[in-house]
Amino acid sequence: MKNIIIFGAPGSGKGTYSDEIVARYGMGHISTGDVLRAEIKAGTELGQLAKSLIDKGQLVPDDVMVGILASVYDKQEPGRGVIFDGFPRTIPQAEALKKMLAERGHEMGNMIELVVDEETLMARLLNRAKEQGRADDNEETIKARFEVYHRQTEPLAAWFEKEGIRNVFTWKGSKDLMLSEIFAFLDKAE
Ligand code: AP5
Ligand code: MG
Numbered sequence: 001m002k003n004i005i006i007f008g009a010p011g012s013g014k015g016t017y018s019d020e021i022v023a024r025y026g027m028g029h030i031s032t033g034d035v036l037r038a039e040i041k042a043g044t045e046l047g048q049l050a051k052s053l054i055d056k057g058q059l060v061p062d063d064v065m066v067g068i069l070a071s072v073y074d075k076q077e078p079g080r081g082v083i084f085d086g087f088p089r090t091i092p093q094a095e096a097l098k099k100m101l102a103e104r105g106h107e108m109g110n111m112i113e114l115v116v117d118e119e120t121l122m123a124r125l126l127n128r129a130k131e132q133g134r135a136d137d138n139e140e141t142i143k144a145r146f147e148v149y150h151r152q153t154e155p156l157a158a159w160f161e162k163e164g165i166r167n168v169f170t171w172k173g174s175k176d177l178m179l180s181e182i183f184a185f186l187d188k189a190e
Contacts, residue, residue, distance in 0.1 A: 004082075004084070005112070007114070007153075007156070010125060010146065011116070011122070065087065091156055094160075098163075114171070126139065
């Protein structure tokens with residue numbers, strides 16, 4: 001399987017659909033949010049920095065994220081493809097990803113963009129707050145995450161468009177429908 005970059009606003013389903021894609025195609029999964037939350041749990045220096053930013057809904061600096069990218073990628077099983085979930089989030093991160101993969105003779109593969117209205121996103125994240133209690137799932141921080149997404153991450157969609165690998169999937173009220181559209185695309189893309 002080619003690599004996949006799953007892209008979308010907080011709560012758009014990056015993690016949820018990544019799990020489904022992994023179950024179907026057996027690829028690797030790198031969630032930079034999960035990587036950072038593990039660092040927070042382990043109490044590392046990176047974790048302390050990440051916590052101070054994640055709690056405010058702000059991004060961890062590009063140089064820090066790019067610095068950990070290759071080491072996380074190189075731990076994956078070679079040859080089966082990886083889903084990048086939550087990375088890249090800025091144009092410098094995208095350029096760094098492209099370069100890191102090119103250095104290894106690998107391609108970015110396909111970008112899957114999840115488009116979901118903000119009311120649905122907010123409802124999902126507030127619901128997750130009740131179930132899982134993730135520290136950044138409170139109304140104030142969620143609003144900051146949406147704002148950061150619009151300002152720093154959404155412009156990256158045009159970068160993927162130029163690379164010729166952007167594929168948009170719009171929420172129409174059914175998870176099964178979304179999933180069948182994504183699978184139909186990936187079955188053909190393989
Ligand atoms: P990250 O962990 O990536 O969080 P996020 O982008 O805010 O996205 P979420 O994980 O909240 O949502 P998701 O799109 O994965 O949706 P999910 O499938 O969970 O990043 C967290 C923070 O880390 C950032 O704010 C930043 O500070 C830092 N960070 C991470 N990467 C970084 C980077 N590259 N550079 C700099 N900083 C970085 O779905 C949400 C909920 O909806 C779930 O509970 C799900 O069960 C539910 N749900 C209900 N119905 C559906 C449905 N139909 N489809 C999908 N999900 C549904
Ligand atoms: Mg996630």
